[in-house]
Amino acid sequence: MTLPASQTLLQLALAQAPEAPTTKIGQTNITSIAFFFIIVIVTLIITYWAAKKTKTSSEFYAAGRSVSAFQNGLALSGDYMSAASFLGISGMVALRGYDGMIYATGWLVGWPALMFLIAEPLRNLGKFTFADVVAFRLQQKPVRIAAAVGGITTVLFYTIAQMVGSGQLVKLMFGIPYELAEVIVGAVMLAYVLFGGMLATTWVQIIKAGLLLIGVTLLTVLALGKFDFSPAALYAKVSTSIGQKALEPGGLVTDPLEAVSLGLALMFGLLGLPHILMRFYTVPDAKAARKSVLYATGFIGYFYIIIPIVGFAASVLVTRPLISQIDKGGNMAAPLLAEFLGGDAFLGFIAAVAFATILAVVAGLTLAGASAFSHDIYVHVIKGGHATEQEEVRAAKIGTIIFGIVAVGLGILFKGQNVAFMVGLAFSIAASANFPALLLSIVWKGFSTAGAVASIWVGALLSAVMIIISPTVWVSVLHNAKAIIGLKNPCIISMTVAFAVGWLVSLMTPEKTAQDMFEDEKLRTYLGVGAE
Amino acid sequence: MAHAAPAGGGSTKGTQSAHELLQSPAFKKLVGQRMTASIIGLVLLFITYYGYVVLIGASPATLAQKIGEYTTLGIPIGVAVIVIAFVLTALYVVWANGSYDPEVQRLKSELKH
Numbered sequence: 001m002t003l004p005a006s007q008t009l010l011q012l013a014l015a016q017a018p019e020a021p022t023t024k025i026g027q028t029n030i031t032s033i034a035f036f037f038i039i040v041i042v043t044l045i046i047t048y049w050a051a052k053k054t055k056t057s058s059e060f061y062a063a064g065r066s067v068s069a070f071q072n073g074l075a076l077s078g079d080y081m082s083a084a085s086f087l088g089i090s091g092m093v094a095l096r097g098y099d100g101m102i103y104a105t106g107w108l109v110g111w112p113a114l115m116f117l118i119a120e121p122l123r124n125l126g127k128f129t130f131a132d133v134v135a136f137r138l139q140q141k142p143v144r145i146a147a148a149v150g151g152i153t154t155v156l157f158y159t160i161a162q163m164v165g166s167g168q169l170v171k172l173m174f175g176i177p178y179e180l181a182e183v184i185v186g187a188v189m190l191a192y193v194l195f196g197g198m199l200a201t202t203w204v205q206i207i208k209a210g211l212l213l214i215g216v217t218l219l220t221v222l223a224l225g226k227f228d229f230s231p232a233a234l235y236a237k238v239s240t241s242i243g244q245k246a247l248e249p250g251g252l253v254t255d256p257l258e259a260v261s262l263g264l265a266l267m268f269g270l271l272g273l274p275h276i277l278m279r280f281y282t283v284p285d286a287k288a289a290r291k292s293v294l295y296a297t298g299f300i301g302y303f304y305i306i307i308p309i310v311g312f313a314a315s316v317l318v319t320r321p322l323i324s325q326i327d328k329g330g331n332m333a334a335p336l337l338a339e340f341l342g343g344d345a346f347l348g349f350i351a352a353v354a355f356a357t358i359l360a361v362v363a364g365l366t367l368a369g370a371s372a373f374s375h376d377i378y379v380h381v382i383k384g385g386h387a388t389e390q391e392e393v394r395a396a397k398i399g400t401i402i403f404g405i406v407a408v409g410l411g412i413l414f415k416g417q418n419v420a421f422m423v424g425l426a427f428s429i430a431a432s433a434n435f436p437a438l439l440l441s442i443v444w445k446g447f448s449t450a451g452a453v454a455s456i457w458v459g460a461l462l463s464a465v466m467i468i469i470s471p472t473v474w475v476s477v478l479h480n481a482k483a484i485i486g487l488k489n490p491c492i493i494s495m496t497v498a499f500a501v502g503w504l505v506s507l508m509t510p511e512k513t514a515q516d517m518f519e520d521e522k523l524r525t526y527l528g529v530g531a532e
Numbered sequence: 533m534a535h536a537a538p539a540g541g542g543s544t545k546g547t548q549s550a551h552e553l554l555q556s557p558a559f560k561k562l563v564g565q566r567m568t569a570s571i572i573g574l575v576l577l578f579i580t581y582y583g584y585v586v587l588i589g590a591s592p593a594t595l596a597q598k599i600g601e602y603t604t605l606g607i608p609i610g611v612a613v614i615v616i617a618f619v620l621t622a623l624y625v626v627w628a629n630g631s632y633d634p635e636v637q638r639l640k641s642e643l644k645h
Binding site: 098101102104105106108109111112113115116117231232235236238239240244247248249253254255256259260263267287290291293294297298301304305308519520522523526527528529 | 550553554559562563566569570571573574577580581582584585586588589590592595596600601602603604606607610611613614615617618620621622624625628629633636639640643
């Protein structure tokens with residue numbers, strides 16, 4: 001996007017027939033600003049309420065373990081359904097048809113895997129971070145450092161993608177400058193996390209998930225209303241106006257190896273996302289953790305089933321040329337459809353929901369980043385596991401401020417850069433660095449300190465290096481003619497190697513104390529004896 | 533808040549020590565059942581999702597077949613992958629709440645405090 005949007009609009013108005021859809025996107029929209037202010041005011045009032053209940057470290061990181069399974073299910077959905085899912089996938093379906101739908105399914109399938117492998121043991125073994133689980137039987141310092149680095153790296157790449165995306169979206173939808181948008185996101189999000197901790201962040205997620213689900217449902221219903229509520233009629237229109245190709249698998253999946261590798265990153269990346277894993281400590285016990293995954297899977301599944309309808313409807317009602325003219329990536333398909341269906345008011349609502357989505361996701365990421373810094377590094381590495389409540393909460397708040405400033409700084413630094421690959425990178429590091437160590441520490445008696453540390457470092461470095469030399473970065477971002485490796489998403493290799501390294505190094509460095517503790521750990525893993 | 537008694541730190545009451553409980557057939561059975569449930573769930577999930585992805589890669593024409601006037605087979609199958617993933621999650625919860633949790637509670641009550 002180099003042209004000012006108003007100029008784009010003018011060109012469009014001149015170029016197209018009078019009845020062709022036009023848009024006010026890019027201009028300051030009073031309705032969206034009003035909606036946005038209401039959301040911010042309501043969430044800040046909640047933060048004020050939450051602040052009074054947020055004194056101890058358990059309250060700051062884990063909302064005092066007082067969140068119900070249903071609330072956590074919604075909050076998990078809120079953490080996961082980012083702007084990239086909402087705007088990105090509807091845009092991808094609008095511009096690339098069925099391929100976008102393939103992509104959507106990949107975003108859901110991690111949830112059952114999370115349930116089967118991680119959710120309950122994580123809740124029973126840990127306290128505030130996933131590093132608690134990995135370090136449970138092992139030597140605290142080296143494992144905590146490695147796990148915190150893996151966690152913070154994952155969160156940072158995810159955050160950069162969110163912040164850059166938010167600046168661009170806010171600029172497009174509200175007509176305010178990019179830098180100002182970054183600072184607003186940073187300031188509001190810091191207020192939530194700093195004062196209200198996990199309790200406020202949870203409620204922000206719940207409100208945002210509710211708004212997003214309502215917004216997308218409204219979009220779907222209104223859009224289907226144009227086709228007598230018949231999806232078949234919508235597909236018929238897609239076929240006649242765009243072509244049957246839009247309803248068939250296209251270029252996204254041509255190489256099964258590539259597709260499986262991407263699928264592995266999406267599926268197991270979820271199992272290594274610190275801001276998602278952290279949510280399991282907010283519920284009272286393993287049973288509630290389990291139920292919250294079911295609720296989350298339901299909400300997110302519903303979301304990914306209806307989002308392609310929004311995309312297909314946008315492609316015929318708004319038309320592809322206008323969508324790609326406003327934003328090459330198609331990110332504005334859903335807001336444009338909202339404008340077409342419900343005018344300024346509905347556009348304003350959807351734009352505000354999209355902004356709230358970004359705010360909430362960044363708040364969750366910040367809390368996760370801050371807790372890795374304060375709970376893992378400060379308390380367990382610097383203070384050797386002996387910090388007072390007061391010291392830990394203070395460290396967490398300092399961590400929050402640092403992370404917030406870094407997020408805004410990186411958002412501004414990466415302005416205009418192609419950062420789409422960073423979400424993929426975050427998932428790939430999560431799946432290759434965090435997930436193998438987490439799983440092995442839960443299920444394998446022979447896992448050792450050296451094995452865990454080696455697995456995390458190798459997984460993180462390998463996935464990062466391989467993405468840099470893959471076509472995703474080497475060609476698309478660095479503009480070299482040919483990539484060093486062919487795989488666009490190397491997760492299948494980096495994750496496998498991380499598991500192999502963790503296994504081999506553990507075999508070479510047997511650790512008696514860790515093995516002895518494994519039996520005791522089982523009481524806690526399976527029965528929740530001694531779980532916090 | 534932190535009432536985390538290390539497992540095995542038993543004193544007088546109860547019938548089984550942590551060590552006895554860990555060695556008991558009932559506990560081993562519980563661990564085995566959970567492992568089996570997880571593996572079955574995971575295998576079914578893998579077949580569903582990676583089956584879908586590999587099918588797209590290997591034979592896009594299959595999914596491009598029309599099942600209505602314009603609707604392609606790929607659309608209901610894509611929706612089905614999401615629905616099956618949800619159903620697997622739900623089945624696991626039904627199993628865990630119905631038969632796993634009561635057994636967890638029973639074993640916990642046998643433990644010395």
